[in-house]
Amino acid sequence: MRPFEGVRVLDFTQVVSGPYCTQFLGLLGAEVIKVESRDGDNVRWGAGDPELSKDGLGATYVMFNMGKKSITLDLKDPEAKHIVMQLARTVDVVVENFRAGVMQRLGFDHKTLRAENPRLIYCSISGFGQSGPDSKAPAFDGNIQAMSGMMAVTGEVDGPPMRAGYSVGDTSTGLNAALAISAALYQRVQTGTGQFIDVAMLDSAISLLSQTAGGWLNGRNVQKRRANLSINFEPTADAFDTAEGGLLLAIMRDEHVRLLMTALGLDELNDDPRLATRKDRVANAAFIRGKVQAELMKAGGAEWKRRLDKAGVPCAQILDLPEALSQPQVQHRGLVLEMKDEKTGHAMHSLNAAFQYEHGGPAPSFPPQRLGAQNDEILKSLGYGDAQIADLKKREVI
Amino acid sequence: MRPFEGVRVLDFTQVVSGPYCTQFLGLLGAEVIKVESRDGDNVRWGAGDPELSKDGLGATYVMFNMGKKSITLDLKDPEAKHIVMQLARTVDVVVENFRAGVMQRLGFDHKTLRAENPRLIYCSISGFGQSGPDSKAPAFDGNIQAMSGMMAVTGEVDGPPMRAGYSVGDTSTGLNAALAISAALYQRVQTGTGQFIDVAMLDSAISLLSQTAGGWLNGRNVQKRRANLSINFEPTADAFDTAEGGLLLAIMRDEHVRLLMTALGLDELNDDPRLATRKDRVANAAFIRGKVQAELMKAGGAEWKRRLDKAGVPCAQILDLPEALSQPQVQHRGLVLEMKDEKTGHAMHSLNAAFQYEHGGPAPSFPPQRLGAQNDEILKSLGYGDAQIADLKKREVI
Numbered sequence: 001m002r003p004f005e006g007v008r009v010l011d012f013t014q015v016v017s018g019p020y021c022t023q024f025l026g027l028l029g030a031e032v033i034k035v036e037s038r039d040g041d042n043v044r045w046g047a048g049d050p051e052l053s054k055d056g057l058g059a060t061y062v063m064f065n066m067g068k069k070s071i072t073l074d075l076k077d078p079e080a081k082h083i084v085m086q087l088a089r090t091v092d093v094v095v096e097n098f099r100a101g102v103m104q105r106l107g108f109d110h111k112t113l114r115a116e117n118p119r120l121i122y123c124s125i126s127g128f129g130q131s132g133p134d135s136k137a138p139a140f141d142g143n144i145q146a147m148s149g150m151m152a153v154t155g156e157v158d159g160p161p162m163r164a165g166y167s168v169g170d171t172s173t174g175l176n177a178a179l180a181i182s183a184a185l186y187q188r189v190q191t192g193t194g195q196f197i198d199v200a201m202l203d204s205a206i207s208l209l210s211q212t213a214g215g216w217l218n219g220r221n222v223q224k225r226r227a228n229l230s231i232n233f234e235p236t237a238d239a240f241d242t243a244e245g246g247l248l249l250a251i252m253r254d255e256h257v258r259l260l261m262t263a264l265g266l267d268e269l270n271d272d273p274r275l276a277t278r279k280d281r282v283a284n285a286a287f288i289r290g291k292v293q294a295e296l297m298k299a300g301g302a303e304w305k306r307r308l309d310k311a312g313v314p315c316a317q318i319l320d321l322p323e324a325l326s327q328p329q330v331q332h333r334g335l336v337l338e339m340k341d342e343k344t345g346h347a348m349h350s351l352n353a354a355f356q357y358e359h360g361g362p363a364p365s366f367p368p369q370r371l372g373a374q375n376d377e378i379l380k381s382l383g384y385g386d387a388q389i390a391d392l393k394k395r396e397v398i
Numbered sequence: 399m400r401p402f403e404g405v406r407v408l409d410f411t412q413v414v415s416g417p418y419c420t421q422f423l424g425l426l427g428a429e430v431i432k433v434e435s436r437d438g439d440n441v442r443w444g445a446g447d448p449e450l451s452k453d454g455l456g457a458t459y460v461m462f463n464m465g466k467k468s469i470t471l472d473l474k475d476p477e478a479k480h481i482v483m484q485l486a487r488t489v490d491v492v493v494e495n496f497r498a499g500v501m502q503r504l505g506f507d508h509k510t511l512r513a514e515n516p517r518l519i520y521c522s523i524s525g526f527g528q529s530g531p532d533s534k535a536p537a538f539d540g541n542i543q544a545m546s547g548m549m550a551v552t553g554e555v556d557g558p559p560m561r562a563g564y565s566v567g568d569t570s571t572g573l574n575a576a577l578a579i580s581a582a583l584y585q586r587v588q589t590g591t592g593q594f595i596d597v598a599m600l601d602s603a604i605s606l607l608s609q610t611a612g613g614w615l616n617g618r619n620v621q622k623r624r625a626n627l628s629i630n631f632e633p634t635a636d637a638f639d640t641a642e643g644g645l646l647l648a649i650m651r652d653e654h655v656r657l658l659m660t661a662l663g664l665d666e667l668n669d670d671p672r673l674a675t676r677k678d679r680v681a682n683a684a685f686i687r688g689k690v691q692a693e694l695m696k697a698g699g700a701e702w703k704r705r706l707d708k709a710g711v712p713c714a715q716i717l718d719l720p721e722a723l724s725q726p727q728v729q730h731r732g733l734v735l736e737m738k739d740e741k742t743g744h745a746m747h748s749l750n751a752a753f754q755y756e757h758g759g760p761a762p763s764f765p766p767q768r769l770g771a772q773n774d775e776i777l778k779s780l781g782y783g784d785a786q787i788a789d790l791k792k793r794e795v796i
Contacts, residue, residue: 003585016609028581048617059619063612129754132730138648138712142628142635146646149719151626151637153563154552160637161644161716163626164562165551166607173752175573180753182580183426187401187758189587196756203733203752209564210749211414212719214461217734217747219446221457222720228549228561230540237540239549239558246559248544250536314536318559321547321610322620332530335601336615349615351608354571354601355578356527358594360585 002029002360007185008091009033010084011068012108014041016141016167017201018097018125019064020174025093025181026067027353027362033087033378034068037075038396040371041065051344056371062348066339067365069374075106077397086382088113088120093181097125100135110196120194121184125177129200139201144169148205153212155225162225173204234278235285236260239318240293244300246318249292249308256313257281263311264295339367372398400427400758405583406489407431408482409466410506412439414539414565415599416495416523417462418572423491423579424465425751425760431485431776432466435473436794438769439463449742454769460746464737465763467772473504475795484780486511486518491579495523498533508594518592519582523575527598537599542567546603551610553623560623571602632676633683634658637716638691642698644716647690647706654711655679661709662693737765770796 007030011022019034019041026032034041040056048059073080088094094113096103103109103124110122124130127139145151145163155162177199184195206213211231215221228248230237236251251260254277261269269275269291274284281288296304301317308315319327325336333356339348353362375398379389392398405428409420417432417439424430432439438454446457471478486492492511494501501507501522508520522528525537543549543561553560575597582593604611609629613619626646628635634649649658652675659667667673667689672682679686694702699715706713717725723734731754737746751760773796777787790796 001585001589003581003588005588020608024577047613047619052616059612059616060609062616063608128727129731132727134725134727137707140628140648140712142626142646142648143712143714146637146644146714146716147722147725149717149722150562150564151644151646151716152718155560155563156554156557159554159557160626160639162553162560163637164548164566165553165610165621165623166548167609167629168562168566168606171606171608172570172573175570175577176752179422179573179577179580180751180755182577182584183401184755186580186584186587187399189584190401190403191399191758193757195758197753198755199753200731202728203731206719206722206728206733207749207752208566208569209719210418210461210569211458211565212563213723213734213749214457214747215445216719216723218450218457218460221445222718223563225563228540228558230538231565239544239561241558246544246549248540248549250538250540309535314538314541316541316544318544318549319547320550320620321604321607321614324545324547324604325611325614327532327545329526329530329532330600330604333527333598333601335604336611349612351605351611353578354574354605355595355597357578357582357596359591360589360593 002363004028004030004185007031007093009093009095010087010091011035012094012096012098012103013125014097015043016060016064016170017173018095020171021125021177021181022068022095023064023066024174024178024353026365030093032068033374034065034070035084036070036072036371038072044371049346052341052346052348057341057348057368062368063350065368066337066350068369069378070369070372071375071378072372072398074397079392079397081107083379083382084108085116089117092119092121092185094120094122095125095177095181099138100126100130114194114196118194119188119192121181121188121197122194123177123181123197123199125173125199127201129203130198141167141169144201144205148202149209149212150205153223153225156227157225159225168208169201169205172208173199173201176204232278233282233285235281235288236292238289240296242296242299242301242304247296247301247304248316248318250314250316259311259313260308263307263313264292266291266295337364339364341367400761402426402428402583405429405491407491407493408485408489409433410492410494410496410501411523412495413441414458414462414568415571416493418569419523419575419579420466420493421462421464422572422576422751424763428491430466431772432463432468433482434468434470434769436470442769447744450739450744450746455739455746455766460766461748463766464735464748466767467776468767468770469773469776470770470796472795477790477795479505481777481780482506483514487515490517490519490583492518492520493523493575493579497536498524498528512592512594516592517586517590519579519586519595520592521575521579521595521597523571523597525599527601528596539565539567542599542603546600547607547610548603551621551623554625555623557623566606567599567603570606571597571599574602630676631680631683633679633686634690636687638694640694640697640699640702645694645699645702646714646716648712648714657709657711658706661705661711662690664689664693735762737762739765
């Protein structure tokens with residue numbers, strides 16, 4: 001039995017941060033009812049498998065919306081509001097990632113819904129939090145990377161600040177929200193009362209930089225950009241080119257440096273005082289890097305990985321994502337999930353959680369759904385009859 | 399009442415990923431007992447406040463170890479093993495981030511401890527997971543960034559792959575572990591039985607790239623490095639220089655582009671067919687970027703932020719971490735925590751969780767502790783007397 005079997009989630013999220021959060025809840029067993037506008041979550045209509053994309057199952061939607069039922073509602077319509085209120089009485093958790101203030105304008109703020117359902121756990125995800133001078137500002141992954149200090153520490157030493165090329169602000173926020181909701185569910189077992197949770201993307205991003213923040217707050221150290229050089233400035237803890245592909249060396253100990261030089265055929269450097277201690281190596285970094293780089297050009301990354309593994313020194317090939325996913329270890333973990341679309345038979349893919357349980361662990365309940373696929377099912381569960389549902393469709397409420 | 403009041407955690411973690419996880423559990427109310435070697439967690443002895451660092455309260459240790467009691471144990475000593483087994487019977491959660499196999503060699507693997515305590519939730523954090531071809535390989539944040547595809551999508555278009563300058567592989571893993579443990583605690587309420595959790599850094603890192611993975615797995619799109627350009631390739635969703643500091647524009651809609659051009663004094667471009675649609679703008683990206691960049695050099699980043707906020711178009715200054723932490727919004731959120739060291743009176747700082755609760759939310763129980771500060775307290779709770787404790791110290795067991 002998965003942890004959240006029996007937990008019901010009413011999900012007003014879209015794009016990435018919120019859907020990543022509610023997908024975790026679904027993987028952990030919750031019943032997730034995703035409320036979408038009649039146009040659907042924007043990312044439904046992005047690129048992907050051509051036949052699925054035209055049905056609103058674009059690549060990003062598929063990635064972040066496993067195991068969620070879909071109901072369409074025009075949230076400005078009074079009858080849609082009535083439907084939301086009925087659903088809110090039956091669920092354990094509400095999650096939303098509108099800009100701060102939107103749910104209030106719609107009449108679905110946490111005070112209103114929790115008045116109807118005192119055990120409700122209501123989680124708001126926003127760029128900056130529900131109050132404060134920037135609370136109403138729009139947030140995008142790029143803004144968040146800029147404002148958090150992430151960009152300032154990433155990039156070439158003499159180059160400009162650089163974004164991580166993945167939506168780290170969004171995904172880290174989704175993780176924080178899932179953690180906050182899970183802990184609140186446990187809390188509710190003890191207290192019997194609901195909760196309001198306020199998650200901010202900017203806080204999530206800064207928290208990922210905790211090590212950098214610790215150095216500043218506790219030691220007044222301002223971290224500079226240092227490209228791929230490790231935090232300890234060892235010239236052998238850095239990225240290098242090879243004859244084919246990049247190689248990341250993570251060699252930070254005297255004994256590992258010696259093993260590396262031997263593996264590179266540079267035994268003579270093991271008697272060189274410039275390599276004797278970390279301090280010497282940092283002082284002679286350009287010399288050492290030049291020697292190492294020249295040798296590494298004599299074979300490809302896979303070959304060097306094999307040789308250096310054998311020599312017992314830590315390194316990694318720099319892989320692109322398709323290569324990363326094809327690694328035997330990643331396949332062994334079953335990280336990539338494949339589901340089949342019932343209508344077209346086409347494969348849909350997502351990723352499982354990064355953790356495995358011995359029993360009752362994360363697994364998708366069913367594949368991503370077309371827009372409004374569960375309109376009838378959900379409305380019938382509230383007592384609506386076929387004629388009423390047909391009328392709601394005709395009036396464009398659903 | 400915080401969620402995990404009454405939950406006890408036996409914490410064998412060190413450095414970043416594991417301590418970040420158990421710090422969340424402590425912030426959420428758990429009693430965390432950190433078991434350290436007699437030398438202590440390595441990061442105790444890093445730089446920081448000089449007077450605190452020499453006492454083993456280096457900057458990184460302080461950041462990741464709020465609210466944890468510290469007990470020293472030589473885990474290879476039989477009496478230390480006996481102490482661990484006694485503690486394991488009294489706790490709800492064990493967390494460890496040794497390399498796969500180490501806890502087994504010490505006699506503290508999950509099967510052994512769960513045989514003593516069937517309700518125990520045991521979480522192992524490792525680079526690659528507890529089984530599989532790479533399970534025994536050493537993992538560092540750099541290796542993980544290289545092997546996950548993170549570096550391949552980060553950096554200049556024609557430059558090398560680039561690491562994020564923060565330990566994103568470590569911190570994202572700690573978040574995943576905290577989520578997995580929280581959900582398992584809720585699961586245990588239903589099932590009454592413990593759990594074994596296997597968290598992998600590589601999986602955590604790949605999961606942060608879910609959007610990139612969705613594009614590949616569902617659309618065969620291989621994301622290339624594109625520096626700071628947004629995923630939609632709009633030339634006005636990118637980083638720019640100003641007369642003082644960097645500016646990230648997140649302008650991705652027709653109407654926002656028009657507002658931007660007006661704010662820049664480039665009204666004439668609003669009639670230019672090269673800016674008419676997204677397709678036109680992407681085709682004329684170099685022209686548009688040049689025009690925008692030239693105007694932005696005429697004032698500083700703070701001034702442009704003020705003007706563009708007023709114009710209603712989304713942008714952000716590119717801040718370094720000290721600037722990021724001093725933003726009024728971040729201060730409003732109370733993200734930075736300050737605690738006072740009892741012995742020296744010096745301030746110690748960390749960050750609160752990125753989420754706030756209406757009641758019973760995350761808060762530190764007490765400041766980071768010196769190595770072995772709770773040796774006596776914990777041993778006495780197991781029934782050890784003063785003479786026995788003195789003997790354990792003399793024999794260097796604790």
